[in-house]
Amino acid sequence: MDLEKLRKTAAEIVSRDDVKYLIGWRPGSFGYRVSPCFVQDAAGAEELIFSPLCASNLATYLTLVEKLPVPRGEEPDRRKVALLVKGCDSRAVVQLLVEKGIEREQVILVGLPCRGVVDLNLLQQKYPEGLEKGELSWQEGGFQLIRNGETATIPREEILAEKCRLCRYPNPVLSDVTIGDPVEPWETEADRGVEELEQKSVEERWDYWEEQFSKCIRCYSCRNACPLCYCDDCILDRLNPIWINRAVNFSENTAFHLARAFHLGGRCAECGECERACPMNIPLGKLNRKLAKEVREKYGYEAGVDPEAKPFLASYNPNDPEEFIL
Amino acid sequence: MSESFEPNIVAFLCNWCSYAGADLAGTSRVQYPANINVIRVMCSGRVNPLFVMNALQQGADGVLVSGCHPGDCHYMEGNFYARRRLGMLKDLMEFVGIDPRRFHMSWVSASEGHKWKEVVQKTVDDAREAGPFQGFRRRQIDW
Numbered sequence: 417m418d419l420e421k422l423r424k425t426a427a428e429i430v431s432r433d434d435v436k437y438l439i440g441w442r443p444g445s446f447g448y449r450v451s452p453c454f455v456q457d458a459a460g461a462e463e464l465i466f467s468p469l470c471a472s473n474l475a476t477y478l479t480l481v482e483k484l485p486v487p488r489g490e491e492p493d494r495r496k497v498a499l500l501v502k503g504c505d506s507r508a509v510v511q512l513l514v515e516k517g518i519e520r521e522q523v524i525l526v527g528l529p530c531r532g533v534v535d536l537n538l539l540q541q542k543y544p545e546g547l548e549k550g551e552l553s554w555q556e557g558g559f560q561l562i563r564n565g566e567t568a569t570i571p572r573e574e575i576l577a578e579k580c581r582l583c584r585y586p587n588p589v590l591s592d593v594t595i596g597d598p599v600e601p602w603e604t605e606a607d608r609g610v611e612e613l614e615q616k617s618v619e620e621r622w623d624y625w626e627e628q629f630s631k632c633i634r635c636y637s638c639r640n641a642c643p644l645c646y647c648d649d650c651i652l653d654r655l656n657p658i659w660i661n662r663a664v665n666f667s668e669n670t671a672f673h674l675a676r677a678f679h680l681g682g683r684c685a686e687c688g689e690c691e692r693a694c695p696m697n698i699p700l701g702k703l704n705r706k707l708a709k710e711v712r713e714k715y716g717y718e719a720g721v722d723p724e725a726k727p728f729l730a731s732y733n734p735n736d737p738e739e740f741i742l
Numbered sequence: 743m744s745e746s747f748e749p750n751i752v753a754f755l756c757n758w759c760s761y762a763g764a765d766l767a768g769t770s771r772v773q774y775p776a777n778i779n780v781i782r783v784m785c786s787g788r789v790n791p792l793f794v795m796n797a798l799q800q801g802a803d804g805v806l807v808s809g810c811h812p813g814d815c816h817y818m819e820g821n822f823y824a825r826r827r828l829g830m831l832k833d834l835m836e837f838v839g840i841d842p843r844r845f846h847m848s849w850v851s852a853s854e855g856h857k858w859k860e861v862v863q864k865t866v867d868d869a870r871e872a873g874p875f876q877g878f879r880r881r882q883i884d885w
Contacts, residue, residue: 613837614837618836618839618840618841618842619839620839621837621838621839622838622839622840622877623839624839625838625839626839651792659792659796661880665881666878667799667878667879667880667881668880670838670877670878671795671796671799671878673838674795674834674835674838675791675792675795677834678791678830678831678834681830681834682830703834703837703838706833706834706837707830707833707834710830710833711830714829715826728826729823729826729827729830730823732819732822732823732825732826733822734812734813734822736822736825736826736829737829738812738825738829740829740832740847741825741847741848741849742846742847742848742861742864742865
């Protein structure tokens with residue numbers, strides 16, 4: 417990964433008058449942590465990094481930003497926001513463009529071909545995290561960990577995040593500048609998590625999800641971390657009508673998770689943020705991937721690939737499958 | 743228990759076709775099971791998946807959504823949207839382990855009183871086979 421080039425490009429971008437800030441990653445304060453950062457000037461661009469630890473999807477911040485009312489007589493800030501995007505992040509941005517959640521003129525995308533990020537939990541199991549900082553980088557066939565002056569090589573399969581094992585778009589789908597050479601898409605494994613569940617009986621699946629949903633504490637991290645959950649008027653925040661009660665019990669949890677998964681049907685960019693953000697380790701990705709798979713197989717639609725496409729649920733094909741209809 | 747179990751079905755009918763079809767079944771004296779609670783909506787495209795979920799939470803054992811045949815929608819395309827949306831919901835419900843027999847969708851036009859009878863019969867039979875739905879029924883707490 418050419419960090420010099422990344423920092424130089426970022427510095428050039430943030431120096432432009434029509435750019436508000438650039439959103440990227442920088443080293444966190446301890447251990448393997450990486451934190452998002454908002455680069456305002458060329459000096460700030462010096463701390464940007466891109467490593468296998470940069471798992472978070474920065475596209476979330478495009479829609480998460482608070483939109484304050486503009487004082488009378490003032491013009492709204494129309495400057496652009498620059499964003500570092502991996503393959504999956506760029507799909508989320510494309511899906512936002514498809515839904516007109518953001519405008520193309522508002523964003524500058526700095527594409528970073530990605531060879532797969534790590535699952536922090538798996539890395540911690542193998543190399544427990546201390547206060548001292550650790551650096552991770554890609555190398556042939558795996559990752560290289562540098563910590564306390566020691567270097568360790570970790571095979572790729574051991575700590576690769578699940579979403580990356582299934583990734584079909586390692587290169588950004590859409591970008592204005594691309595840094596580094598495109599990555600050869602790797603052979604994806606079968607989605608074992610979803611397939612195993614599909615083969616079970618209805619009752620067994622219910623038992624599985626009952627256990628999972630019962631764990632939920634309804635912190636709504638999954639919603640907040642998701643780049644595509646950005647409704648100003650979310651059904652979860654609404655008081656009239658209350659679709660899903662705030663009580664934390666199995667009934668409401670199930671309704672919440674079904675609604676959340678459904679609202680991402682045909683939209684999910686499979687960036688895995690919901691699952692990564694979940695403090696109770698509920699496999700939310702399975703729900704999303706199952707719906708994405710159904711949409712792909714039955715309707716031939718894939719979210720976040722073509723900026724010119726129409727949103728899946730806001731379009732139709734007269735020949736859509738209807739074998740389930742009586 | 744299963745002998746005497748009468749399922750509680752919530753049916754969302756579109757105003758222009760299925761509701762008129764059910765009406766025709768009534769005026770033609772076609773006998774069909776009385777387990778159906780009809781909710782009239784202006785179009786099957788109005789049916790939000792949350793309606794289905796809420797019905798199941800609040801005590802329904804099965805849900806039926808019925809609209810005009812494709813191409814016959816009063817609003818030109820509402821039932822096409824409904825088909826995509828609810829087809830996806832059915833896949834999702836099946837995946838989390840809600841019996842697929844609890845949710846049905848059908849096209850019934852205003853002249854199909856007899857088809858309406860068959861659809862209701864099938865929905866009720868399926869829900870009866872699947873048994874009372876305890877799954878994720880909302881717990882009523884009396885404060």
